[in-house]
Amino acid sequence: MLTRAQRRRGIAWGLLSLLGITLFVGIAVTALLSWDAGDTGARLFTAYTWRILRFTLWQAVLSTLLSIAFAIPVTLALARRPRFPGRVWIIRLMAVPMGLPVLIGALGLIGIWGRQGVINSLLLKLGLDQPVSIYGLTGILLAHVFFNLPLAARLLLAALERLPAEYWQLASSLGMRPFSVFRFIEWPAVQRVIPGIAGLIFMLCATSFTLVLVLGGGPSATTLEVAIYQSLRFDFDPPRAVVLALLQIGVTALILIAMARFPIPDDAGMTAGQATRRFDGRTVPARLWDAFAISVATAFLVLPLASIVSAGLKANLWNLATSIAFLRAAWTSFAIALTAGLLAVLTSLAIIAARGSVADMKRPGKVAGGFSALLGGMSSLVLLVPPVVLGTGWFLTLRPIGDVTRFAPALLALINMLMALPFVMRVLAPAIETHRQQSGRLSASLGISGLAKLQRIDLPVLIRPLLTALSFAMALSLGDLGAVALFGSNDLTTLPWLVYSRLSSYRTNDADGLALLLGIICLLLTMLGTVGQKEARHD
Structure with missing residues (x-):
């Protein structure tokens, strides 16, 4: 139970966070709406705009279908083979693309599927004339499957692992054939979560920026976000950028409304609980098929990662790491990432405290309930207004004042904070709620509150999830290219922008080395945040 003063303080912090986020996003959206774009309707209904919109939705649909279609056989194979050699490490490997900076993943894919990549080199030896092109729609689909297949597989696997063990015992006693097992046990479990997974992947692909x-x-393979960036960065056509940004907001709003109709997939640690003993799939063909599916998926993920390491090691890492350009970009990236991470953690704590204060009320009422729901929705606002759109709005707002790059570091930190907020909330909210249930009544009965409670009761338990949330938020900010793409310059260079600028100037050797250094930094941050965490045991 909270005291009245504690409830007021929690609600006040939540209200302050709500006002801050609303003001930051609202100013950007207002700038877009109030900008004189001429005849908006004429600009909206042009062949150029509709071609970009069609491609944005088409590549998102194809990416979603391919990711789920390939994830299903891999998931079924992993679920049937709880004792498959290296299974735990394969599942851990599937978490790597989700935490890998997108730009680094793209470079790894180029190393495997590019013109001089492993696949095309092998095809040349077989007498084929480089039939695989990494650029255009093919490359975008390939990259989206690389990043989203592991996400879909882990979510689907979590759904299958939640099935009761009695299902498999009953299927074995009835002598059910593989198709019957799939039809009556596996498919119903998978079918329930596929719409939510598909909606999540579709949203990620529709708002994809760096990969595209x-x-x-070129123009034939451009999404709305990339077109916004090109309109401001290269063509400097603010009216067109405004129209495209408003169209992007409309598209994401429709996707979020559609996603709300489907249940959100419960990852529960992605693969929660112990591996269930199964009695099916013991024939030789079944074993061979499962081994083939798992091996191909593993190779699909491992090869680009290995390419990143191999290409990066060929560069002069010492010269790159000690160069003025790298040190300056690293300092800028760390400053922005630390600011964004701390803001994300503090904002999340304020939102959680406010929602906890409302939940502690005996009769919250409609206003308090609506306030709590609004706070919950604030953490996902970045899905509605993507970083490039936010950056466009603030670019138009600050341009009349003077040089926009003077404000860029603060803007990047705030945009990255909003981008990390959903992930930070996902880490902190369950940990704080569990801690509150375990220690709240005891603290109140002992009369411990304020700094004493924070120092003796809260921090010893919550320091680990706090560090995890901070490290993930910093890693996400360090690897982001979307927000800095609008503001990057010689005076403001982050590590991803430095990698991209080297790649754009065809200094691929330096780009590979810098990408490896950036990947190591993000990996170390992620490992730092998970130090001391125990892995779930799988028997």
């Missing part, structure tokens, strides 16, 4: 920027094939 690096792998897109």
Whole structure:
């Protein structure tokens, strides 16, 4: 139970966070709405705009279908083979693309599927004339599957692992054939979560920026976010950028409304609980098929990662790491990432405290309930207004004042904070709620509150999830290219922008080395945040 003063303090912090986020996003959106774009309707209904919109939705649909279609056989194979050699490490490997900076993943894919990549080199030896192109729609789909297949597989696997063990015992006693097992046990479990997974992947692909920027094939393979960036950065056509940004907001709003109709997939640690003993799939063909599916998926993920390491080691890492350009970009990236991470953690704590204060009320009422729901929705506001759109709005707001790059570091930190907020909330909210249930009544009965409670009761338990949330938020900010793409310059260079600028100037050796250094930094941050965490045991 909270005291009245504690409830007021929690609600006040939540209200302050709500006002801050609303003001930051609202100013950007207002700038877009109030900008004189001329005849908006004429600009909206042009062949150029509709071609970009069609491609944005089409590549998102194809990416979603391919990711889920390939994830299903891999998931079924992993679920049937709880004792498959290296299974735990394969599942851990599937978490790597989700935490890998997108730009680094793109470079790894180019190393495997590019013109001079492993696949095309092998095909040349077989007498084929480089039939695989990494650029254009093919490359975008390939990259989206690389990043989203592991996400879909882990979510689907979590759904299958939640099935009761009695299901498999009953299937074995009835002598059910593989198709019957799939039809009556596996497919119903998978079918329930596929709509939510598909909606999540579709949203990620529809708002994809870095992959399309690096792998897109020019005007014929451009999404709305990349077109916004090109309108401001290259063509300097603010009216067109405004129209495209408003169209992007409309598209994401429709996607979020559609996603709200489906249940959100419960990852529960992605693969929660112990591996269930199964009695099916013991025939030789079944074993061979499962081994083939798992091996191909593993190779699909491992090869680009290995390419990143191999290409990066060929560069002069010492010269790159000690160069003025790298040190300056690293300092800028760390400053922005630390600011964004701390702001994300503090904002999340304020939101959680406010929602906890409302939940502690005996009769919250409609206003308090609406306030709590609004706070919950604030953490996902970045899905509605993507970073490039936010950057466009603030670019138009600050341009009349003077040089926009003077404000860029603060803007990047705030945009990255909003981008990390959903992930930070996902880490902190369950940990704080569990801690509150375990220690709240005891603290109140002992009369411990304020700094004493924070120092003796809260921090010893919550320091680990706090560090995890901070490290993930910093890693996400360090690897982001979307927000800095609008503001990057010689005076403001982050590590991803430095990698992209080297790649754009065809200094691929330096780009590979810098990408490896950036990947190591992000990996170390992620490992730092998970130090001391125990892995779930799988028997």
